[in-house]
Amino acid sequence: MDTVAALTRLVQYLAVSAVGGSSLFFWYGHRPGESRWPRRLVRVAAAMGVLGVVGWLMNKAAEFGTGPADAGDPAQVWAVAWDTPFGRAAVARAGLLAVALAVSLAPRPTPRRWIVLGALGLAASATFAWTGHGATDDGWAGVVHLGADVLHLLAATIWIGALLGLSGLLIELRRRGDGSVASLAAEALNNFSRIGVAVVAVIAGTGLVNSWFLVGPGGAASLPTTPYGQLLIVKLALFLAMLGLAAANRYRHTPRLEVPAQAAPGLRAVVRSVMAETLAAGAVLLLVAWLGTLAPPAHA
């Protein structure tokens, strides 16, 4: 059941990243014009996200019931969905993604529609704070932890959504291969890097707050000896690797795109680097989905 919980959570994290972060990228980073893949990406992600929530709730019903058979019992699933705070948060997430699916069916998305889709995806992302370890403290500590987790989720959604949008754009530009691809790629990368530093700063700061509540100063030393701690360490290593790749994109590869003689090798280097950063981001989400099923040191 933990594996199903982690996998359905991963599907939902990826879905809100595409609906929230990629939609915003199609507004501030690169306007898709006639390309169809951005709409398809957001539609499929919204639908997968709703299915991910249903699968997660069914698994919870089995967990709280007598076993896997309860996953198919509508009364059990209904009870989990409506009688628990995390169930209601998950239903809100499914509702927001269902509305996003409806909005994404419009034939020709305008910049305003990408903003609406982005807002729906970010709101869906924020609901995770009520279905995981973010909602485990009381009083003022609870407010601070929950607030930090919401900001952590929003920043993560914006970063990973932009990477998905950038990856799709670079694949399209590589296929197109005409003279404009280098300048279009440079423009999109520069547009993202304008918000990149702020996004990374929020993620690092709120990640430390999360760690304070879930690991604590007393739990830091034991991190290498517990499954939770080992996963968190791998996550931090991936975060540092993503920072390195992002810095290489910004300071090394993107400037080459603006020099005609270096544009072609520059584009190859950018594609490799952005794909590696996107894969690392996917691995971070898998680790986070898994971390959500384990007891953090502060609760052990």
Ligand code: HEM
């Ligand atoms: C690529 C950068 C990162 C991404 C995409 C990311 C993403 C996430 C996501 C999606 C969650 C789940 C929140 C929830 O469902 O409530 C999370 C939780 C968490 N993050 Fe990050 N994060 C990143 C970097 C960091 C950093 C740098 C730190 C520490 C300094 C950190 C510490 C944590 C902790 C402690 C949790 C709680 C895990 C749990 O027990 O559920 N994260 N992160």
